[in-house]
Amino acid sequence: MSIKVRYFASLKERVGHADAELLLPEPLSASQIWQRLNPDLAMPEGVLVAVNMEYAGLDTLVNDNDELAFFPPVTGG
Amino acid sequence: MSISLTSQTFDPWQSLAEYQAQQLAGKYGATAVFIGTMRDFNQGDGVVGMTLEYYPGMTEKQLASIVEQANQQWALLDTLLIHRIGDVVPDDSLVLVAAWSAHRGDAFDACRFIMEALKKQAPFWKKERLASGEERWVESNSNGYQTS
Numbered sequence: 001m002s003i004k005v006r007y008f009a010s011l012k013e014r015v016g017h018a019d020a021e022l023l024l025p026e027p028l029s030a031s032q033i034w035q036r037l038n039p040d041l042a043m044p045e046g047v048l049v050a051v052n053m054e055y056a057g058l059d060t061l062v063n064d065n066d067e068l069a070f071f072p073p074v075t076g077g
Numbered sequence: 078m079s080i081s082l083t084s085q086t087f088d089p090w091q092s093l094a095e096y097q098a099q100q101l102a103g104k105y106g107a108t109a110v111f112i113g114t115m116r117d118f119n120q121g122d123g124v125v126g127m128t129l130e131y132y133p134g135m136t137e138k139q140l141a142s143i144v145e146q147a148n149q150q151w152a153l154l155d156t157l158l159i160h161r162i163g164d165v166v167p168d169d170s171l172v173l174v175a176a177w178s179a180h181r182g183d184a185f186d187a188c189r190f191i192m193e194a195l196k197k198q199a200p201f202w203k204k205e206r207l208a209s210g211e212e213r214w215v216e217s218n219s220n221g222y223q224t225s
Contacts, residue, residue, distance in 0.1 A: 009130050009202035010214040046217075053135035055198070069132065075215040076129070076160065076201025077113050077172050077192065 001027070001064035005037060008071035011047065030068055031058040046073050078148075078156050080140050082131065084163035089173040096157050096175075105154050107181040109188035111174045117167035119215070123208030129162045129171070132200040143194040147176070150190070151183040158191065160201065193221050 005020040012018050020037055028036070030049045049056050050069040062068050079096065089112045097108070117124055144156050157175040165171060174191050178184040196218045203215040 006132075008132055008200065009204070050132075050135055050200075053132070053138050069135070071132070071200060072202065072214070073217045074196075074198065074200050075203045075218050076131075076199045077196045077218065 001025075003033065003062055003064070004067045005033065006067065006069040008069065010072050011044070011070055014041065014044070027061040027063050029059045029061055030056060030070075033062060033068060034070065043070075044072070047071070048073065078144060080137065080144060080158045082136065082160050082162050084161070086169055087159060087161070087173075089159070089170045092159055092173060093157065093175055097177075101155055101177055105177040106179045107177065107184040109176050109181070109184035111172070111188055111192045112170055113172040113192075115165050115167050115169045115171055119205060122205075124167065124205045125208050126164060126166050126206040128164050128204045128206075129160075130202045130204065131162050136200045139199045140195065143191055143198065146194070147187040147191050151176075151178065151187040153178050153183055153187055156187070156191065158195075160195075160199075162201075189221075196221060 001024050003022045003024060005022060007015045007018055015038060022033060022037060034043050048071050049058055049060065051060055051062055051066055093110060115127060140158060144158060147153065147156065154177040157173065159173040161169065161171045174188055176184045176187040204212060205215060206212050
């Protein structure tokens with residue numbers, strides 16, 4: 001299965017890129033996917049997770065063709 | 078109901094007057110408005126500009142969901158929400174939230190709710206350009222219910 005991963009704002013700069021594609025044999029949680037993609041970078045505190053543009057938890061399972069996003073606390077307005 | 082993101086400078090008072098005249102003339106008794114404007118200082122530093130990043134698709138979805146929640150909770154006649162994206166400079170309007178209702182309670186409370194929910198949930202991020210030349214990400218929003 002194929003998953004699209006996106007990073008925003010300061011997290012995008014820390015990771016070094018905006019997007020990643022991941023091929024997996026089975027669904028993994030958002031935090032497992034972070035670890036797999038960023039083995040040398042602990043997830044910063046307060047990171048928010050969205051799956052298919054809806055807020056989700058770190059333990060949410062991500063499925064085939066899902067879009068997973070990681071971003072820092074929001075600062076709009 | 079209207080929600081929009083714009084990369085252009087906008088005059089919130091003009092947007093408000095035009096929307097009101099087209100959509101609402103004669104129908105409302107109360108209007109509550111919030112306008113957020115870019116300051117030229119933050120955390121003790123001079124700020125000369127800022128970039129507003131957002132998550133295309135999710136940002137619009139979150140804003141629509143927040144306005145929908147407000148409509149379920151209060152008796153609103155209409156709402157208008159405009160948020161800037163991209164590069165902004167001090168004195169630019171960053172956000173306009175307006176709520177119209179028959180009586181003041183619904184408009185006041187819904188306008189506040191929409192603004193506070195936007196601050197907490199809508200995926201926007203600010204990167205400041207300081208007078209010193211340095212750039213930095215704004216790390217979190219302040220609590221709107223504190224007085225200092």
